[in-house]
Amino acid sequence: MQIIKSVFINEIFKISKKKKITAALIFSMLSVIIAAIVEYSLNNFAGIRVTGNSEFSILILTILIYSLLPLFTTFICVDMFAGEFADHTIKFTLTGPASRAKVFLGKILAIATFIICNLIVVMIFSIVASLFLNSNLPNFFKILVSYFMAFLPIFIFALAAVLISNITRGPTSAFMLSIFVFLVFIGLNLVFPQIRSFLFTSFFDWFRLILGNYINYSKILRIFLILLGYGIMFCAAGYYLFEKKDI
Amino acid sequence: MKFSKKTATLCAFALGVTLLAASAFADTMLGSGFQSLKDSIKTTMSKLTNDVDNFSANIIVSTKIDGQVISESTNDLKFDVTNKAKETREKIVKKGEITEFYKYDNENQIIYKNFEDDSYNVYEKRKYNNDNNKIVENPFEEEQAKDAEKILDAFVGSLQDVIEIEESGGKKMYTGNLSETQIPPLANAIASFVFKYSILDERNADRLDIPYPKSNIYLLNASGKAIEDEEGIVESGIFTASISAQDSKGIEHIYSLDFSVDIKDINNTVVVAPNLDGQKVTYNKEGYEFDNKYIGKYKNDIVKREGNSFVKVGERFIEIISIEDGNVKGKYYEVYNEGYDADNVRSFDFYSNYDESIHFTIIHYTNDKSENKTGIIHRTGTQNINVSFNAIIDEENGGYSYSNDDEEGFDNTFIRIFE
Numbered sequence: 001m002q003i004i005k006s007v008f009i010n011e012i013f014k015i016s017k018k019k020k021i022t023a024a025l026i027f028s029m030l031s032v033i034i035a036a037i038v039e040y041s042l043n044n045f046a047g048i049r050v051t052g053n054s055e056f057s058i059l060i061l062t063i064l065i066y067s068l069l070p071l072f073t074t075f076i077c078v079d080m081f082a083g084e085f086a087d088h089t090i091k092f093t094l095t096g097p098a099s100r101a102k103v104f105l106g107k108i109l110a111i112a113t114f115i116i117c118n119l120i121v122v123m124i125f126s127i128v129a130s131l132f133l134n135s136n137l138p139n140f141f142k143i144l145v146s147y148f149m150a151f152l153p154i155f156i157f158a159l160a161a162v163l164i165s166n167i168t169r170g171p172t173s174a175f176m177l178s179i180f181v182f183l184v185f186i187g188l189n190l191v192f193p194q195i196r197s198f199l200f201t202s203f204f205d206w207f208r209l210i211l212g213n214y215i216n217y218s219k220i221l222r223i224f225l226i227l228l229g230y231g232i233m234f235c236a237a238g239y240y241l242f243e244k245k246d247i
Numbered sequence: 248m249k250f251s252k253k254t255a256t257l258c259a260f261a262l263g264v265t266l267l268a269a270s271a272f273a274d275t276m277l278g279s280g281f282q283s284l285k286d287s288i289k290t291t292m293s294k295l296t297n298d299v300d301n302f303s304a305n306i307i308v309s310t311k312i313d314g315q316v317i318s319e320s321t322n323d324l325k326f327d328v329t330n331k332a333k334e335t336r337e338k339i340v341k342k343g344e345i346t347e348f349y350k351y352d353n354e355n356q357i358i359y360k361n362f363e364d365d366s367y368n369v370y371e372k373r374k375y376n377n378d379n380n381k382i383v384e385n386p387f388e389e390e391q392a393k394d395a396e397k398i399l400d401a402f403v404g405s406l407q408d409v410i411e412i413e414e415s416g417g418k419k420m421y422t423g424n425l426s427e428t429q430i431p432p433l434a435n436a437i438a439s440f441v442f443k444y445s446i447l448d449e450r451n452a453d454r455l456d457i458p459y460p461k462s463n464i465y466l467l468n469a470s471g472k473a474i475e476d477e478e479g480i481v482e483s484g485i486f487t488a489s490i491s492a493q494d495s496k497g498i499e500h501i502y503s504l505d506f507s508v509d510i511k512d513i514n515n516t517v518v519v520a521p522n523l524d525g526q527k528v529t530y531n532k533e534g535y536e537f538d539n540k541y542i543g544k545y546k547n548d549i550v551k552r553e554g555n556s557f558v559k560v561g562e563r564f565i566e567i568i569s570i571e572d573g574n575v576k577g578k579y580y581e582v583y584n585e586g587y588d589a590d591n592v593r594s595f596d597f598y599s600n601y602d603e604s605i606h607f608t609i610i611h612y613t614n615d616k617s618e619n620k621t622g623i624i625h626r627t628g629t630q631n632i633n634v635s636f637n638a639i640i641d642e643e644n645g646g647y648s649y650s651n652d653d654e655e656g657f658d659n660t661f662i663r664i665f666e
Contacts, residue, residue, distance in 0.1 A: 047462035047492070048439040050432045059432050101252070142428065193400040197274035198267075211428040212409050219408045222274045229267025236259035243252065 003098045007106025008113075010093070015076060015114055024072040024118060031068055032125040035060055039133055056130035057123055057143045058211070061150055064122055065204045066186070069115070069154050074161045074178045076114050080107050081165035081242070082174035091247050104239050111158050115151055123147045146207035152227050153204045157182065159234035160200075166241035197222075200230045280410025281403060284421045284473060285396070289387050291481045291510070296385040301327045301516040304508060311503040312457055317341070327518040330354075331382045334518050342456065351520050352382075357533070358521060366527035373533050373605060406431070417477040424470040439464040442490055447502070458500050460492030467491045467501065483509045536608055536626060537570050545632055545661035549581060560587045565634060565661050573601030575608060575624065579634075591615060599624070606642060610634075630663040 015021060039056065042048045051059045084090035093103055123143065130138050160181060165174040185201040196202040203223045209216055295302055304326070309319040318341040325334040332353040339346040349360035357370040386392050410423040427435075443464055452459035466488070473484040489503045549561040561583035569576045580594035597612040610622045614637075622636040636657075 042436065043463065046440065047443060047460070047464050048436055049463055049465040050436045051465070055428060058428060062432065139428075190401040193397075194275070197271040208406065208429055209408055212426045213424050214409060214411050214422070216408045216411070218277075219274075219279075222270050222277075225270035226267055226274065229263050229265070229270055231263070232259055233263030233267060236256050236263060240253075240256045240260070243256075 004102050004106050004109075007093070007098050007103050008109045011080065011107050011110035012113060015080075015110055018076075018079065020072065020075045020079070021114075024068070024075075025121060027068055027072070028064070028118065028122050029125055031064055032060055032122065032129050035063065035126075036129040036133060043133075051133075055138045055143055056133055057126035057138060058146055058207075060122060060126040060129075061146060061207070062205060065150055065154065069118060069122075069150075070157050070182055071179075072118065073111070073115055073154055073158045074175060074182075077111055077158050077161035078165050078171045078174045078178065080111065081162055082168055082171040085245065085247070086170050088247070094247060100243050101239065104242050108159070108162070108235070111162070112151075112155055115154050115158060119147050119151060119154075142211060145210055149207040149210065150204075152224070152231075153200060153206065156200050156227050156230045156234065159231055159238060163234050163238040163241065166238055166245060197226065200227060203227060279407040280412050280421060280423065281407030283412055283419075284410055284423075287419070287421070287473070287475045287479065287481055290479045291475075292385045292387055294478070294480055295326075295510070296328070296381060296383055300329045300514050301325070301512075301518065302510060302514070303512040303516045304510050306509075307505070307507045309505045311501075311505065313500055314503075317455060317457055325516050325518045326383050327516065328382055330518070331380070332518040332520075333382045349521075351518075353518075353520065356520075358523075360521070364527065366529065367521065367523055368529050368531065369523070370531045370533045419475040421473045421475070422471075424468065426468055427466065430466050430469070435466050438466050439490065439492075442502070443492075458494035458498070460490070460500070460502065461495050462493045462497075463499070464490060464492040480510060480513070482511070483507070537567070537573065537575050537624075539570055541575075541626070541632070542567050542570055544664045544666075546664055547658045547661050549583065550656065550658075560584055561589070563658070563661070565632065567632075573599075573608075575599040575610065577610075579612070579636075597622070604640070604642060607640060609638075609640060612636070627660060632661050632663075633659050634661060635659055 036056070039050050039059070042050055084093070094100065098106070127138060127140075127143065161174070161178040164178045164181065165171075168174040168177055182201065185199045189196050189199050189202045203226065206220070206223050209220050209223075302325075304322075304324040306322040306324070307319065310317045318339065320337060320339045323334075323336040327333070330353070332351070335348070335350045335352075337348040339348075347360075347362045349362070351358040355372055357372065359368045359370075360366075361368065387396075406425070406429065409425055409429060410421055413420045413422070443460055447457075447460055449459050467490060469486075469488040471484065471486040473481050476482045484507065486506045487503060489501050491499060491501055493499050543566075545565045545567070546562050548559050549563055550557050551560050552558075561581060563579070563581050565577060565579050567575060567577040576596070576598045578594070578596045581589070581592050583589045583592060593615060595612045595614065597610040599608050599610045603609050608624050610624050612620055612622065614620050620637055621640060622634060623638045623640070624632060624634050627633040
């Protein structure tokens with residue numbers, strides 16, 4: 001456990017030193033500001049409230065969950081796996097006392113932490129912005145649950161990016177292939193909605209299921225199990241390839 | 248028992264695949280309330296158009312502001328699918344004023360009632376109209392509806408699970424309630440925009456004497472309920488949508504639309520034509536656009552622009568020589584003023600075949616280059632006619648349109664000459 005903790009802290013330290021983290025923060029903040037300006041302008045000039053009386057934070061989440069959040073998650077995943085193998089810095093981690101399984105787990109935990117932090121930052125920014133936009137106080141509970149639920153599909157996508165990073169030879173191909181897979185899944189969902197239950201990207205906005213008066217718990221459970229299945233599958237395949245990969 | 252890393256990894260992978268496949272299959276098989284409701288509506292339309300002999304439908308649409316009814320339209324419809332007959336009664340209440348409408352339609356005639364003097368207008372149908380036409384069409388068989396369904400399926404996303412299904416006594420009840428937090432921002436923005444600038448623009452609001460939605464417009468909620476009977480037919484449905492908006496004084500109003508439909512008396516509906524004995528009735532023949540009173544001479548001026556003024560250089564004439572059973576015969580010619588040197592003075596005979604089109608009176612003529620051409624002739628005003636030469640007529644795919652390429656400055660309207 002101590003070793004996993006050390007690997008995790010080490011990975012978090014490495015992530016914190018990356019410029020991509022600053023970029024992710026800036027872009028997330030910019031997205032919130034731009035969305036707030038659009039919302040404010042539409043209301044003032046056209047009289048239309050895009051978010052209605054609801055939560056601005058949920059609008060932001062709906063937009064970012066299909067754009068910046070997966071994008072920066074892919075950057076981090078590719079850097080932590082394909083990137084480190086490409087520039088051989090993985091040697092320092094793998095020649096240490098930690099086994100590959102523990103290194104893999106530590107890295108996955110670090111990625112999960114990054115996703116959580118990114119979501120928290122976006123949530124805080126958007127709540128602050130919503131206080132300026134709407135006179136009503138937002139429903140903090142619904143916002144919190146929505147952001148909490150949004151973590152799982154992004155994390156599954158991160159595991160897919162980790163798997164791809166362990167298949168490809170370089171970070172560029174890993175990044176391109178991850179984005180390609182993401183877009184193909186989104187496209188398949190649009191063209192063949194009948195197979196949407198088999199595509200994890202269909203559930204990126206599953207938090208909407210808890211926003212209404214009627215909450216379909218059995219559907220939420222089914223989606224959770226589908227995402228869990230994807231998670232176990234990607235994790236096992238990703239670890240297998242990571243274990244086999246030559247330094 | 249100890250597993251190797253490889254075995255454990257493979258087992259985990261297999262577990263993940265199994266969990267994913269089982270859950271995804273279960274999710275696909277269970278479907279969603281949205282899919283079930285959609286299938287139910289499609290089944291209903293298919294049965295009503297193909298399987299049942301007759302049925303009645305009652306449709307009520309009402310608009311409200313802050314709970315107060317602004318307008319309400321009630322439609323009582325009776326369909327005799329087997330005998331191709333339909334009866335429509337509509338009552339519209341708008342600002343306390345009642346407007347009524349009645350129409351009976353079968354293979355041979357259409358009867359309208361004029362509620363101002365309780366008289367009837369009877370239109371005898373052309374036989375041409377009756378080819379394989381159903382009295383009620385299934386919209387889901389149209390190619391357009393199939394494409395729209397695909398688009399809806401693709402974009403409805405997780406919202407399809409907001410529809411709840413309850414079953415009792417062989418009936419299914421679908422309930423859906425979309426709160427403001429669930430309405431996608433894009434759908435909200437488009438709906439609000441359409442509402443403000445198209446449905447209830449400033450002019451419409453003024454005309455209806457209701458507050459104009461000026462600012463803070465958003466979809467408040469949308470809810471619906473539908474009941475499917477034992478036969479799989481949706482026997483009733485209610486849908487309500489509300490939009491919140493502030494008027495120019497900043498006062499908030501709730502604009503609502505309520506829609507309800509009831510399908511009843513399946514195979515127990517009798518559709519009969521109204522009894523016209525002793526009633527004031529005007530008989531007309533559908534499609535007989537031209538009759539003998541249109542025989543005569545029509546003209547308009549040929550005008551050219553010279554510098555910054557218009558100069559009349561001649562006249563165009565149309566003479567309708569004979570009209571028999573809707574078949575029109577006539578001639579067209581141009582007469583130019585003495586001294587004016589025209590490039591081309593047109594003159595030709597034309598004729599129409601009554602059965603050629605149900606939408607237009609198509610005329611045929613041979614132009615000065617000995618080419619066979621078609622045109623369109625129709626009535627305008629009380630006694631005048633409108634003529635388009637060199638027309639291309641498109642009556643394919645159930646629609647009809649025409650385009651024409653007359654010479655520049657050609658005036659289509661011909662005024663009747665009374666000698």
